[in-house]
Amino acid sequence: MPRTSDARDRAIATAERLFRIQGFTATGLIQILKESGAPKGSFYFHFPRGKTQLAEEAIDRYVARRIDVLRKISANTAGDALKFVQQLFSTFAAEMVATDFQYGCLMQNLANELPSLDADLTQRVARGFVDSTAIVAEHFKACGFTPERASSTAAGLVAALEGARTIARLERTPDVFKALAEVCANRWAASEG
Template identity: 75%
Template sequence: MTSKTDARDRAIDAAQRLFRIQGYTATGLTQILAESGAPKGSFYFHFPRGKAQLAEEAIDRYVASRIAVLQNISANTKGDAAKFVRQIYETFAGEMVATDFRYGCLMQNLANELPALDAELTARVARGFADSTEIIAAHFRGCGFSSARASATAAALVAALEGARTIARLERSSAIFKALAEFSCTRLEALGG
């Protein structure tokens, strides 16, 4: 028999996966419960505010995972902006290939849907982007970039990554990540980074 905590975690994981594949609106509670195997009777015990609370927790888990990945890449490429950028693109491309191009960015998917639906979830997604962008900016500052240049470069990189995911899903190819890595690294080297 599975524990209550396990049922809760499975519901969050299923919601996260489904939001990444099909978005928030297209994902119903019945589907989340069916895919997670979580008992329907315990759902509102764990998530008294329903789907919105489940989405909050899925966003938080996704953001924590994304930040951990970025921090790991940063630690492995300390002081090297081009290597850092290349590893980010390679990591995101690898995830796209591993999921057969089915998984988009949870934050991007929700950002496209939520502003008209839920202000709190929209704010949570915005914080997730801001927090992960700051990890990238901090790495660039550690490479000697000015604060302004680090922030601008990080914002551009995040925007490029989100666009690359969309294109990769449409084309079912990771080629866009390699093209953007080459472009970004060439640009960094030309600017002395």
């Protein structure tokens, strides 16, 4: 019976972690191999196109997990736009704290450096933002927002979350997420009043 190896999964997980912490360009294959424990021969067997293919798979895995989290939060807050937003901010804040403010958003990190490096990876990252923003817009539509308002609110919320993650990393505190949740609560209260 052939021996199974988790070298492929370890390489993807290690690349994702390193891309989230230090970015694409600063992460070398030698570092990925060393930290994942994947043998070089095994790496090129699983990723014949090298670092680019590894990045594609790390992006796909990250986006799938992000969409799963968004869907779970949406299901937990069905019909309540404000609770949805508050739970999003608290979930992102909790992840920042749990990773000691080391992990940025994989898509945001790659979006900042890939356009000049790789058009295909840039498109994959862009698709990740589009797909995850669509999940947020779906929730707002289910809360009674018009399609236009749902789309614009979702786009603004995703941008706010990404910016908040950057600020939280710099300041090493989740306070920006709390501030954004408060702004949203005040906005919703004002629009209902």
